[in-house]
Amino acid sequence: MERVILHSDLNNFYASVECLYNPALRGKPVAVAGDPEARHGIVLAKNYAAKACGVATGNPLWMAKQKCPDIVFVPPHYDLYMKYSKIAREIYSEYTDRVESYGLDECWLDVTGSTHLFGSGKAIADELRERIKQELGVTVSVGVSYNKIFAKLGSDMKKPDATTVITSSRFREIVWPLPVSDLLYVGRATHNKLRRYGITTIGRLAQANQDFLRHLLGKNGEMLWLFANGLDTSPVSNIGAKSLIKSIGNSTTAPRDLVTDEDIRITLRILSESVSARMREYDFVCSTVQIGVRDNELHSYERQGKLLYPNRTASALSEKAFELYKQNHSSGKPVRSLSVRACKLSVLENEQLSLLPEISSIQKQEVIDSVIDNIRSRFGHFSVQRGIMLCDKRLSSLNPKEDHIIHPESFFKS
Amino acid sequence: MARKVFVEVTAKFDTDGKITPLSLLWEDGTVYEINRVLDVRRAASLKAGGMGIRYTISIGGRQSYLFYEEPKWFVEAKQ
Numbered sequence: 482m483e484r485v486i487l488h489s490d491l492n493n494f495y496a497s498v499e500c501l502y503n504p505a506l507r508g509k510p511v512a513v514a515g516d517p518e519a520r521h522g523i524v525l526a527k528n529y530a531a532k533a534c535g536v537a538t539g540n541p542l543w544m545a546k547q548k549c550p551d552i553v554f555v556p557p558h559y560d561l562y563m564k565y566s567k568i569a570r571e572i573y574s575e576y577t578d579r580v581e582s583y584g585l586d587e588c589w590l591d592v593t594g595s596t597h598l599f600g601s602g603k604a605i606a607d608e609l610r611e612r613i614k615q616e617l618g619v620t621v622s623v624g625v626s627y628n629k630i631f632a633k634l635g636s637d638m639k640k641p642d643a644t645t646v647i648t649s650s651r652f653r654e655i656v657w658p659l660p661v662s663d664l665l666y667v668g669r670a671t672h673n674k675l676r677r678y679g680i681t682t683i684g685r686l687a688q689a690n691q692d693f694l695r696h697l698l699g700k701n702g703e704m705l706w707l708f709a710n711g712l713d714t715s716p717v718s719n720i721g722a723k724s725l726i727k728s729i730g731n732s733t734t735a736p737r738d739l740v741t742d743e744d745i746r747i748t749l750r751i752l753s754e755s756v757s758a759r760m761r762e763y764d765f766v767c768s769t770v771q772i773g774v775r776d777n778e779l780h781s782y783e784r785q786g787k788l789l790y791p792n793r794t795a796s797a798l799s800e801k802a803f804e805l806y807k808q809n810h811s812s813g814k815p816v817r818s819l820s821v822r823a824c825k826l827s828v829l830e831n832e833q834l835s836l837l838p839e840i841s842s843i844q845k846q847e848v849i850d851s852v853i854d855n856i857r858s859r860f861g862h863f864s865v866q867r868g869i870m871l872c873d874k875r876l877s878s879l880n881p882k883e884d885h886i887i888h889p890e891s892f893f894k895s
Numbered sequence: 896m897a898r899k900v901f902v903e904v905t906a907k908f909d910t911d912g913k914i915t916p917l918s919l920l921w922e923d924g925t926v927y928e929i930n931r932v933l934d935v936r937r938a939a940s941l942k943a944g945g946m947g948i949r950y951t952i953s954i955g956g957r958q959s960y961l962f963y964e965e966p967k968w969f970v971e972a973k974q
Binding site: 501502503505565568611614616617618619663 | 896936937938939940942943944945946967
């Protein structure tokens with residue numbers, strides 16, 4: 482049976498809420514702006530009047546002012562947005578238990594099982610729009626389709642306060658002429674690669690050769706090809722199904738057996754850097770480090786140890802990991818695969834500057850690590866490396882953080 | 896457009912958790928008895944700018960909206 486999936490998107494969410502609460506703003510170009518004092522002086526969200534002047538999310542405030550001299554900046558009220566988001570989800574959950582949020586303002590709903598109660602996908606979508614308008618005073622655009630990807634595309638097609646239906650029999654007419662950059666997970670880099678080969682629309686992507694796409698984009702290429710052909714089968718997860726992160730780890734099977742301490746150090750360092758970067762993304766620190774070792778006879782074991790101070794620097798992780806290895810690898814056999822895992826995670830918030838030398842040195846290291854993250858995100862993973870990586874390029878050519886995560890968590894949770 | 900006027904409300908909380916407003920204190924000091932609650936639903940107030948549980952109330956035969964925007968109550972007042 483074909484699924485019925487809705488994607489509901491709150492239009493200009495932050496700006497709409499601000500305009501609802503302050504009627505004097507309505508009709509004027511409005512942007513919700515970060516605090517310039519804290520160097521967050523950019524446009525977080527804007528309404529249609531501001532959009533019409535060319536104001537875009539992420540613009541610095543001076544630029545927005547230049548484009549639109551009458552623009553009104555208002556500070557964000559996150560508590561209000563959270564409240565709205567929660568009530569919207571409560572309304573959705575009256576129609577199905579399969580509600581998956583994607584950020585504060587978007588949700589997927591799988592209503593396959595409830596169409597006999599509430600009517601067709603379109604009927605449910607129209608009812609949702611009406612209720613959100615009445616009960617929350619803001620508008621949503623809803624896409625109705627048989628998979629998550631097309632439902633999301635649909636919600637972007639007509640705005641505000643509209644329903645767009647994309648059926649399996651007509652998707653070629655509706656979806657294929659759209660620019661390929663409209664597709665989920667076609668970001669700037671992928672878009673540029675595809676454009677070089679004349680793949681500018683979703684239709685062209687759908688008709689491209691699968692092997693060619695795999696060659697060009699790796700596993701993502703296959704995934705995008707499936708998306709473009711309406712073959713996405715990813716499920717809408719259950720409401721409240723939160724993926725609680727308990728630990729963060731990376732592992733690798735080395736291109737050759739690891740024999741010397743230096744081999745081990747290189748690999749542990751790479752894995753630690755990846756784990757450390759991922760902890761920064763989620764704002765975690767860990768207090769325990771665990772290593773996994775498998776030797777060339779496939780005998781494997783895991784060992785863990787406590788850090789003196791909870792932290793997440795790559796150096797602390799790799800030093801601890803190496804120490805654990807030296808203590809435990811008494812057999813001395815060559816190693817086939819290694820893993821590094823950060824356990825006992827806690828959320829880092831409002832950290833204070835410390836006068837303790839150990840902690841302030843961790844904090845310095847932390848700054849270095851985030852600078853490295855930044856450089857890597859701008860110029861590529863291998864643009865900056867430890868000297869030890871040059872000792873064996875074959876071992877160090879691994880990028881576990883990007884190579885091994887195929888789908889971002891938020892989309893493929895299950 | 897209307898003015899958003901926060902008012903003091905006396906209400907009954909029953910054992911099921913249902914809240915029924917009984918009277919409200921207007922800006923000028925007058926206490927108005929609420930004769931009947933005709934409807935209760937969540938709604939936005941586009942006129943005054945707000946969102947909460949909207950009570951359609953009858954005061955002396957005249958209908959009006961009273962919003963419970965936790966933790967405060969407000970009404971939409973003519974300028």
